[in-house]
Amino acid sequence: MPTESRRRVLRTLLGVFGRGHRVPEDWDLGLAPEDAAFAQALLGLCLRRWGRLQSWIRPRLKDPDRGMPLGSQTALTLGLAQLAWMEGVSDHAAVHESVSLAADPELGFPPHRGLVNALLRQAAKDRRGLREDLDQRPAALDRTPFAERLLDAALPGAAPDAREALWARLQVPPSPVFRALGTGPLPEGLETHPALEGALRLREDAAFPRAWLASGQGMVQDLSSQALLAFRWDREPKRILDACAAPGGKTTALAQRWPQAEIFALERDPRRLQRLKQNLEARKVKAQVVEAEAMSWLAGGGKPFDLILVDAPCSGSGTLRKHPELTWIGDRIDLRRLAAQQDALLQSALQRLAPGGCLLYAVCSWFPAEGFRHLEHLPPDLQPQAAWPEALLRRVDNRVGFGPDPLGWDGEGFQAFALQRG
């Protein structure tokens, strides 16, 4: 019987490669911490090195053009990844667990259990050789046309070396960045992040601060999101709207910066709304949480807002380090539809922006169509502000916004701009 952690990894990979799904947020929920850590590492290896692992498997099949059913192919991939890169896993566990996954009619393809067994036993004879062989295969094997487009967007016109350097960087799982929400003592092992005032990171040997996070005294928030919300603006907004709020990281940061403001947080997805409510409650954030589609809600009329955040739904291309599955499913993303939706959200939000108010638009994406291109259709009384330190600014023609250099910044890929109503 295969362990639950390996079953979850296999199921998740079948969702990605079989159905084009993103990795669900709760895919590892309920696993014991050490099992979850193992499963996350294994899933990451398979997603980041899927192409080179298939290039090892394919020529060893009787009919490489026909390939093999996804269930047995994935069980085999899982075993290979463990043999190559997970030294703590014994040969026996890597081989036998994959064979039993292949033999499970719900997940694998039982007639292939013998083939999976034979190929993994062969690989297990020289694990170091397997690792070296896989490591030296070209990085391009793990890329898709979507990944190439993403690199073009992140580093327009860059030399091949810079593209490769960025790709290598994107293959490293991100380390969590934290933010303290109260003034209480910090858990052991959290220290100041060198890249940004107020951000915290965890010392390598330190335990993950679960209890501190659960008690609402701190949160995990990417470096880019933290830097984004530290934008320069000297007004004290009385009314703030977070138009796309769940799971609430930015609502929390807004409340922390302007505790006296009246904050509205909108979310259209009922499940995500529950998470938003729970997070804000645990962090003692005072906000009016509204289940609503932002455009209809905004069109319903009411008092204007001094500050509006539109953290718009997007491709998430800037989050590839955290979501390596995007490489394999990104081509299914309809960028045009997303860009039209973002533009409509932006325009409706602008209708409710008070004179002298500021609208902050953000996407965790490098594609210009989702970011700076929206600046092309703005009325003249709205000027994007250079509201961040020079090193975090990106200038496109005569427009300016938040867009850190992906090679010199450890946060997610973002495009954002702050529009000040004159």
Ligand SMILES: C[S@@+](CC[C@H](N)C(=O)[O-])C[C@H]1O[C@@H](n2cnc3c(N)ncnc32)[C@H](O)[C@@H]1O
């Ligand atoms: C990028 S996420 C927001 C992340 C959030 N601001 C944070 O920092 O934690 C976008 C969220 O907006 C919601 N959303 C997307 N379109 C929306 C719309 N038209 N109206 C309201 N919510 C929307 C999505 O369900 C999703 O939860």
